[in-house]
Amino acid sequence: MNKLSLYLAASILALTTAAPVLAATPDELQRRVDDLEATVDALRSEIADIRKTPEFKPVPNFTSSKGDYSFKFRGQIAADAAVFDVKQGATDFNDGTQLRRARLGVDGTIEKDWAYRLEVDVGNASRDDSATGEIDVKDAYVQYKGIENTTITLGQHKTPNTLQQAYSSTDTLFVESPLFVEAFTNRTTAGGDYKAGVSAKYSDINWTATLGVFGENYSINGGGNSGGTATPTYKDEGWGPAARLTWAPVNGVKETLHLGASAYWRDTGGRSSSAIRFRTGPEVSVDSTRLVDTGNIAANDYSFVGGELAGQYGPLYLESEYGRTDVDRITGSNVSFDGGYVGASWVITGENREYKDGAFSRIKPKESFSLSKGGWGAWEIATRYSTLDLNDANIYGGKEDNYSLGLNWYPNNYLRFLVDYVHFDAKKSGVKTEGDAIVTRLGVIW
Incomplete structure (x- = not known):
């Protein structure tokens, strides 16, 4: 052609x-x-x-152009080192180091209304106390956010109890939680922390309300209802409702006043013969020695109630809580235990914490540390008094008082260095243990 x-x-x-x-x-x-x-x-x-290329802050964060879908990696490392000086008592504490947390996870959104998260901990010290060789499941849930100001969560997540539990572990003022929080919300021996369940949270600018029902915690190692052991020693999980209510009558950028209350009630399920145990150490987890300990208490059910007061005025920050547990024993009279703390900090470099959804976040420096650019990050000094009483009726778990002083450095948004001095003073069954500890932490968050 x-x-x-x-x-x-x-x-x-x-x-x-x-x-x-x-x-x-x-x-x-x-x-x-x-x-x-x-x-x-x-x-x-x-x-x-x-x-579209993934955003790095500081890990890849993939988001569709319309924002309907997202996916990101998450995790943290917390490495501790501690030394002890025992002034009274026969306890020989371990001077050494510990990988307190080594968490890896992913989270994301699906069609905006749905979210998910899976995070596990491979740090040796964060494993379930009664398990060996375990990969410890932390968050494993799906959320629905299609209702205005409301989040419905199904799966394993934190129970809504205490201000300290509402914090991320990367945002706490000191290396470890106060005495009563560790004793009354420990997930392997009591009713709080990460547990499988369903909850609904309503969150407005000034207040939040959360209500859920929780069983016990998952475990990759099997037997999640037996605290992670390979073969459960009982068949029925403990369960019960948990709730938290917060109100911020003052909620400005630099001035905040927080009031809160939380509670839980739990049926002990199939382990009523050795149902619960309240105990804690010197607020330093490098050594696992418990200075106060009720031992196993046979109970039908038990409950917790706590109050919260916190606030900030510019770089000044204050937090305090009180909590009490009541135990319905199978034999003998019912018993109650209580504790609390008050803590304060001052950010030397002038930053303040962000307040959102009934909790305060960690300090984010105005200028990151850089020798070339002259930035020094953010610096903070903190102090805390913590107390716990585990004596009642014929239960002689002991009483402990701790005094802490801390220095925190935040080089940037993803690193922090903590140094705590802790003076511990405990007395159990007439035996007194008193001493000092210095603990440091290197924390990396992504």
């Missing part, structure tokens, strides 16, 4: 294709133009998705 023939064929094809367009009404032409523009916009969006 010569060039003239090709030209004639192409011209005929063009005229044939154009004929319907030339014959179309103005409305039809406009509709076709609109369809063409919509197709072009869709193609542009798809190209943008293909070209």
